[in-house]
Amino acid sequence: MARCAFIGLGVMGYPMAGHLRAAGHDVTVYNRTATKAEAWVQQHGGQSAPTPAQAAQDAEFVFCCVGNDADLRSVTTGPQGAFGTMSPDAVFVDHTTASADVARELAAAAGEAGFHFIDAPVSGGQAGAENGVLTVMCGGEEPVYKRAEPIIAAFAKSCRLMGEAGAGQITKMVNQICIAGLVQALSEGINFAQKAGLDGHAVVDVISKGAAGSWQMENRGGTMLEGTFDFGFAVDWMRKDLGIVLDEARNIGASVPVTATVDQFYQDVQNMGGGRWDTSSLITRLRRMDGE
Template identity: 60%
Template sequence: MKVSFIGLGVMGFPMAGHLQSNGFDVCVYNRTTSKAESWQSQYGGRIGTTPCAAAEGAELVFLCVGNDDDVRQVVYGESGILAGTSAGTLVVDHTTASAELARELAEACAAQQAGFLDAPVSGGQAGAENGQLTIMVGGEEADFARAQPVMDTYARHSQLIGGHGSGQLAKMMNQICIAGIVQGLAEALHFGEQAGLDCGTVIDVISKGAAQSWQMENRAATMIKGEYEFGFAVDWMRKDLAIALDEARKNGSTLALTALVDQYYADVQKSGGGRWDTSSLLTRLHQG
C-alpha cells in the first residue's frame, strides 16, 4: 500500500519509520529537506518535494505538524495535500489541533470525495519511537476501520471516539488530566523535600497505591534528580492547553485548575524552560 507522511518532527519521524519498516511504500515530506533526507537514509522510502507531490498516488495520507496554521499550510493551496489527493484518499491528521479545524478539514476532504480522520496521539516521543502510542480518533467508522490496521504499526491502542472533532476533544481531556497530575506530583515532591524525606523511597511506596500514575512511574525519578532535558516540551503543552481553554470558553465548561497550571507553565517559560519536559513544574516551586 502506498501511503504518505507529512511532518517529520520528533513524533512524525519514527511514526513514518514504523510504516516503512512494516512494508508500506512511504513517501514523506518535511519543510526542512535535510530532515527528510535523514529519514530516507535511515529507513529508505521516497521523498516528495511538496505535500502535494508526497500525497499523489497514496491511499492514506498522514500528517503530524505543529498547530492549526501549520496544518492549513500543508493541506491547502497548489502545493498542499488536497491538490494531490483523488477520490477515495483518506487523510489522517495526527496533529494536536482544534476541533474546529478537524470539522473544517472533514468538509474540505469530502468536497473532493476524500475521507478524513482527526487522530491526535498520546505517548510522547518515546511512545512514537517504540510504536506504543495511544490514538484518539474522530470521524466515520468505515474510515477508522480502514486506517486502524495501518496505525497499528506505531500504536498500542486506537479508539474511535465519535464524529469529526471528537478525537481532538478527547486529546484536550487528556492534556487537562496531565496538567493537574503533574502539578500534584510536583507539589508532593516539593513537600517531601521540605519535610526532609527520601522522596525516592516515598515514591516507591505510594506508586504501589491509589496515587500511582504514568507521570509518577516515568517522571518522578528524573524530577528528583532535576533532569528535564527530554520528553514533551512545556512550549508544546502550553499550545495544547490553549486549545483546551479556548474550547472550554465555547462550550461553557470551567477549567480553573487547567488555567492555573497553564500560568505555572508560563512561569517555567519565563525562567528559560520552554523546551524542558512538562515535569519541570517542580522548578518553579524550588524558586519560590
Template identity: 70%
Template sequence: MAKLAFLGLGVMGFPMAGHLAAKGHEVTVYNRSPAKAEAWAAQHGGRAAATPAEAAEGAAFVMACVGNDDDLRSICRGESGAFAGMERGAIFVDHTTVSAQVTRELAAEADGLGLGFVDAPVSGGQAGAENGVLSIMCGGSEAHYAAAEPVMAAYARVCRRLGESGSGQIAKMMNQICIAGLVQGLAEALAFGEKAGMDGKAVVEVISQGAAGSWQMANRHGSMLDGKFDYGFAVDWMRKDLGICLRTADEVGASLPVTALVDQFYKEVQQMGGGRWDTSALIKRLTR
C-alpha cells in the same frame, strides 16, 4: 501493504513514519526542512518529496503530524498542499493536536473533494512514538476509521474511534487536562517531601503502588528529583495544547479552573527559560 505519505518529521513523526516503513508500507515523506526528510529516507529506505502534494500523489493514506492549526492548514491547502495531490477515495489521517474547529473545517473540505479525513491525535510522548505504543484518539466516519486503523496499528498500543469529526481532538483535550493536574500534583508532592527531608524516590516506590500511582509518577518522578528536563513533551507545546483546551471550554460552557492555573504555572516556567524543557519542569517553580 499500502502506499502512504507522512507529512511532518518531528520527534513524533520521524519514528512514526519509521514504523510504517518497517511494516512494509511504501512511504514517501515530507518535512518543512528538506534535510530531515532526506535523512529519514536514507535511514528507512523511503522517498522524500518536495511538497505535501508531491508526497500525497498516489497514496491511499496521507498521515500528518505537524505543529498547530496553521501548520495543518498549510500542508492541506493550496496547489502544493496534500489535498491537491490526493486521489478521490484516499484518506487523510491527522495526528497533530489541533482545535476541533480546524479539524471539522478541513474534514468538510476533504469530503467535498471526495477524500476521507480522520482526526487522530496521539498520547504517549516521544518514547511512545519511538516504541510504537501510542494511544490514538480518533474522530471521523466509521468507514474511514475502519480503513485507517490497520495502518495506524503500526505505532499504536490502543486506537479507538470516539465519534464524528473532531471527537479525537476533544478526547486529546481531555487527556491534556488530566495530565496538567497530575504533573502539578506530583511536583508539589515531591517538592514538599524534599523540604521535609524525605527521600523522594524511596517514597514514590511505596506510594506509586497505591491510589496515588500514575504514569506521570512512574515515568517522571526520577527525572524531576534529578532536575533533568531535556526530553519528552516540551512546555511550549503543552501551553499550546492547554490554550486549545481553555478556548474550547469557553465555547462549550465548561469550567477548567485547575487547567487555567497550571497553564499560568507553565507560563512561569517559560519565563524561566524552560520553554523547551519537559512538562515535568513544573517542579522548578517550587524548588528554585
C-alpha cells in the same frame, strides 16, 4: 501493504513514519526542512517529495503530524497542499494536536473533494513514538476509521474511534487537562516530601503502588527528583495544547479552573527559560518559590 505518505518529520512524525516503513508500507515523506526528509530516506528507505502535494499524490493514506492549526492548513489546503492531489476515496489521517474546529473544517473540505479525513491526535510522547506504542484517539466516520486502523497499528498500542470529526481532538484535550493537573500535584507532592526531609525516591516508590500511582509518577517521579527535564514533550508545546483546551472550554461553557492555573504556572517556567524543558519541569517553579 498500503501506499502511504507522511507529512511532518518532527520528534513524533520521524519515528512514526519509520514504523510504517518497517511494517512494509510504501512510504513517501515530506518535511519543511528537506534535509530531515533526506536523512529519513537514508535511514528507512522509501522516498521523499519536495511538497505535500507531491507526497500525497497517488497515496491511499496520507499521515500528518505538524505543529498547530496554521501549519496544518498550510500542508493541506495551502499552496502545494496535500488536499490538491489526494486521490478519490483516499484517507488523510491527521496526528497533529490541533483544534476541533480545524478538524471539522478539513473533514468537510475532504468530503467535498471526494476523499476522507480522520483527526487522530496521539498520546505517549517521543518515547511512545519511537517504541511504536502510542495511544491514538480518532474522530471521523466508522467505515473510514476501520480502513485506517490496521495501518495506524504500525505505531500504536491503542487506537479508538471516539466519535465524529473533531472527537479525537476533544479527547486529546481531556488527556492534556488530566496531565496538567497530575504533573502539578506530583510536583507539589515531591517538593513537599523533600522539604519535610524525606527520601523522595522512597516516597515515590511506595506511594506509586497505591491509589496515588500514575504514569507520570512511574515515569517522571525519579527524573523530577534528579532535576532532569529533557524527555521530549516541551513546555512550549504543552502551552500550545492548553491554549486549545482553554479556547474550547470557553466555546462549550466548561469550567477548567485547575487547567487554567497550571497553564499560568507553565508560563512561569517559560519565563525562567524552560520553554524547551519537558512538562515535568513544573517542579522547578516550586523550588524557586521556596528559595532553592
